[in-house]
Amino acid sequence: MIAATLNDQIKEALKKGDSIRVSTLRLLSNALHNEWIAKQKELTEEDELAVLRRQVKQREEAIEAYEKAGRKEQAESEKKEAEILKEFLPAQMSDEGLTKIVEHVISEVGAAGPQDFGRVMGMVMQKVSGRADGKRVEEKVKEKLKS
Numbered sequence: 493m494i495a496a497t498l499n500d501q502i503k504e505a506l507k508k509g510d511s512i513r514v515s516t517l518r519l520l521s522n523a524l525h526n527e528w529i530a531k532q533k534e535l536t537e538e539d540e541l542a543v544l545r546r547q548v549k550q551r552e553e554a555i556e557a558y559e560k561a562g563r564k565e566q567a568e569s570e571k572k573e574a575e576i577l578k579e580f581l582p583a584q585m586s587d588e589g590l591t592k593i594v595e596h597v598i599s600e601v602g603a604a605g606p607q608d609f610g611r612v613m614g615m616v617m618q619k620v621s622g623r624a625d626g627k628r629v630e631e632k633v634k635e636k637l638k639s
Contacts, residue, residue, distance in 0.1 A: 494540040494580050495524050516573045520580075523547055541581070541622055548577045585623040587632075593619050594632050606637050 498521045505513040520543075527543050528535050535543075551574035558567035585593075597615045601608060612633050620629060 493535075493537055494544060495521070495535070498524070512569070512572050513576055516576045519573075520544065520547055520577060538622075544577060544580055545622070548574055548581070551577065582622055584625070584628075585620055590620065590624050590628065590632055591636075594629075594636050598636055603637060606634070609633060609637060612637065 498517055502514060502517045502521070505517060523543050523546070524535065524540060527539060531539065551570045555567050555570045555574065558564070558570060594612070594616055597603075597612050597619065598608075601611050601615065603612050613630065616629050616633060617626065
């Protein structure tokens with residue numbers, strides 16, 4: 493569970509004087525706490541991962557916005573925060589593994605082309621559950637449905 497290790501990691505970062513890491517981990521801790529309050533029950537590991545993915549996605553969107561606005565310092569800060577948060581995510585699936593799953597689902601569904609994108613995408617996302625980013629899955633599904 494992510495919440496169990498957060499306090500130890502915050503203490504360690506405080507000892508090292510790593511202010512960016514401390515603030516990022518505290519924000520994650522607060523987000524997990526807010527989710528716990530909203531659900532009014534203990535968070536499962538899947539709940540914690542969902543919160544973590546939302547936090548990473550927020551950072552990535554902020555990076556994009558800052559880069560478009562030409563604010564490189566803020567973009568770098570957000571990149572550092574995103575990297576810290578990604579340490580808690582499960583290892584990402586390899587491209588080969590993702591390709592095999594996409595091909596298997598396409599043959600299972602009998603997908604004929606881009607019109608079956610939604611069905612294929614939904615099934616692939618269920619099978620990879622957190623081990624592959626949605627954008628990566630989308631690109632791979634589109635690529636395989638075109639060929």
